[in-house]
Amino acid sequence: xxxxxxxxxxxxxxxxxxxxxxxxxxxxxxxxxxxxxxxxxxxxxxxxxxxxxxxxxxxxxxxxxxxxxxxxxxxxxxxxxxxxxxxxxxxxxxxxxxxxxxxxxxxxxxxxxxxxxxxxxxxxxxxxxxxxxxxxxxxxxxxxxxxxxxxxxxxxxxxxxxxxxxxxxxxxxxxxxxxxxxxxxxxxxxxxxxxxxxxxxxxxxxxxxxxxxxxxxxxxxxxxxxxxxxxxxxxxxxxxxxxxxxxxxxxxxxxxxxxxxxxxxxxxxxxxxxxxxxxxxxxxxxxxxxxxxxxxxxxxxxxxxxxxxxxxxxxxxxxxxxxxxxxxxxxxxxxxxxxxxxxxxxxxxxxxxxxxxxxxxxxxxxxxxxxxxxxxxxxxxxxxxxxxxxxxxxxxxxxxxxxxxxxxxxxxxxxxxx
Amino acid sequence: xxxxxxxxxxxxxxxxxxxxxxxxxxxxxxxxxxxxxxxxxxxxxxxxxxxxxxxxxxxxxxxxxxxxxxxxxxxxxxxxxxxxxxxxxxxxxxxxxxxxxxxxxxxxxxxxxxxxxxxxxxxxxxxxxxxxxxxxxxxxxxxxxxxxxxxxxxxxxxxxxxxxxx
Ligand SMILES: Cc1ncc(COP(=O)(O)O)c(C=O)c1O
Numbered sequence: 001x002x003x004x005x006x007x008x009x010x011x012x013x014x015x016x017x018x019x020x021x022x023x024x025x026x027x028x029x030x031x032x033x034x035x036x037x038x039x040x041x042x043x044x045x046x047x048x049x050x051x052x053x054x055x056x057x058x059x060x061x062x063x064x065x066x067x068x069x070x071x072x073x074x075x076x077x078x079x080x081x082x083x084x085x086x087x088x089x090x091x092x093x094x095x096x097x098x099x100x101x102x103x104x105x106x107x108x109x110x111x112x113x114x115x116x117x118x119x120x121x122x123x124x125x126x127x128x129x130x131x132x133x134x135x136x137x138x139x140x141x142x143x144x145x146x147x148x149x150x151x152x153x154x155x156x157x158x159x160x161x162x163x164x165x166x167x168x169x170x171x172x173x174x175x176x177x178x179x180x181x182x183x184x185x186x187x188x189x190x191x192x193x194x195x196x197x198x199x200x201x202x203x204x205x206x207x208x209x210x211x212x213x214x215x216x217x218x219x220x221x222x223x224x225x226x227x228x229x230x231x232x233x234x235x236x237x238x239x240x241x242x243x244x245x246x247x248x249x250x251x252x253x254x255x256x257x258x259x260x261x262x263x264x265x266x267x268x269x270x271x272x273x274x275x276x277x278x279x280x281x282x283x284x285x286x287x288x289x290x291x292x293x294x295x296x297x298x299x300x301x302x303x304x305x306x307x308x309x310x311x312x313x314x315x316x317x318x319x320x321x322x323x324x325x326x327x328x329x330x331x332x333x334x335x336x337x338x339x340x341x342x343x344x345x346x347x348x349x350x351x352x353x354x355x356x357x358x359x360x361x362x363x364x365x366x367x368x369x370x371x372x373x374x375x376x377x378x379x380x381x382x383x384x385x386x387x388x389x390x391x392x393x394x395x396x397x398x399x400x401x402x403x404x405x406x407x408x409x410x411x412x413x414x415x416x417x418x
Numbered sequence: 419x420x421x422x423x424x425x426x427x428x429x430x431x432x433x434x435x436x437x438x439x440x441x442x443x444x445x446x447x448x449x450x451x452x453x454x455x456x457x458x459x460x461x462x463x464x465x466x467x468x469x470x471x472x473x474x475x476x477x478x479x480x481x482x483x484x485x486x487x488x489x490x491x492x493x494x495x496x497x498x499x500x501x502x503x504x505x506x507x508x509x510x511x512x513x514x515x516x517x518x519x520x521x522x523x524x525x526x527x528x529x530x531x532x533x534x535x536x537x538x539x540x541x542x543x544x545x546x547x548x549x550x551x552x553x554x555x556x557x558x559x560x561x562x563x564x565x566x567x568x569x570x571x572x573x574x575x576x577x578x579x580x581x582x583x584x
Contacts, residue, residue, distance in 0.1 A: 354484075355460075355482060355483035355484060355487075356483075357483040357484075357485075357558070357561065358483050358484045358485075361422070361425065361555070361558070362422065365421075365422045373457065373459070374459050378459075381459065386459075387459030387460070387461065387481060387482075388459045416422075416426060416431070417431070417434070417484065
């Protein structure tokens, strides 16, 4: 990859050369990819790591006694520890469970922990800004178990309103909260939530799908108990995500899916589950994907997550400024004012009363990829009073030119529909 | 590659900017029926007044993208005043025109009886044919068919003796 010293700002143009899909042109111009919040692109290093693994090392893990299988197992477990170190897990090799994605990580908590721990009337607290991934598993449990769900509301400034925090978490068993909104860009200040939840005896599950890819995340500093995140939004492959949970919590949790790899012994009249974290990984795991994810983390850390964070903060401020200066009141941004600490590079907006589908369709004609829709956050859309928004999301490989092309192309959206 | 002009024909934009038959009708006598496109949150609400086997009047409410809104507007203009049987044939023709990429399944997931069957020739669709370009943009087909599926559902409900909608 392009080498840079850690103090100088990112050079996105240089980084783009590492990303086959972004390097070069489509239909005669560079692609402007502004949908990394849905899924990021991946650098060649990730693709090569997976290819190299398949070409040189593949065998099933935790099974064979031959050296190849041992080597595959070693690399898979190294990848696990790599993921654990990224989020500063106290025990990186034991506290990361590989899942298919963030959604499965949250479902794992709802099933394994939730089914074991929660009884009728027990309270789980969520927020109005959650992605469906951190709503539906709990709604399913509410239907099945009769647990009570409470919600921390959206405040007037596109941040969570914590005015009733103490009362809301009182008596709760778990608080599930997104660490960064995939619609608003809001980075949630979890410290007061963690304090109140822990005082009330509740665990805190962080949905880190939109935070872990964009800045250093330290589970010990945050004080949370469980964290879900997903590989494909952080330059890794699809088909892999992770749950981090404190070892003592994992130890107390019964298995999730049943099958091979998660057992110590199986008899015809019962089974004994194996140790953590394998207890939660039934069947052959996504081995090459784990190795690809470890390579993505290497890449992110070589560039520097703090530098990525600073770059996105600068670019977000630039984008908001350009959009407002060109379109004024015709363009309404759903999200906090630019703020390096508490706002990420997700910019959702309404453009006049032009439907987001139409906006995205015309932008596509200009080689610009943005997302239009409800972003799997329908309750939040209702709070905002819209059915859908257009969303541009920024990452390490985006730069001012991408923003300029977005701002210019919106002009032709307006020409067509107004 | 399909160009935007295939999608956003002038006549479509005209219906989008000045939708026909926009509004509501008192229920009863009108029948109210809603359709949703969960993908984009588009919503169409139809008010249908059917008497003596004829769609005497209809109104369109709801919100959505230019394709769903203009398709609803063009649909309303096309079926207003027509006998129910003809309106249904129009639904079938329109859906046949849109089904190039869409597996034709009914709302309940079963194969739909809205197949071409006795559908009208697309050349008889008049200005509705302007929506033909939508098939080149597969994700937008559901936008175009939303109001037609909703109409079909409304006519079914009326036939099944639920004229007010529940
Ligand atoms: C905040 C948030 N949580 C969870 C998810 C789910 O991620 P995945 O689809 O990879 O499970 C997403 C992805 O859209 C997200 O933005």
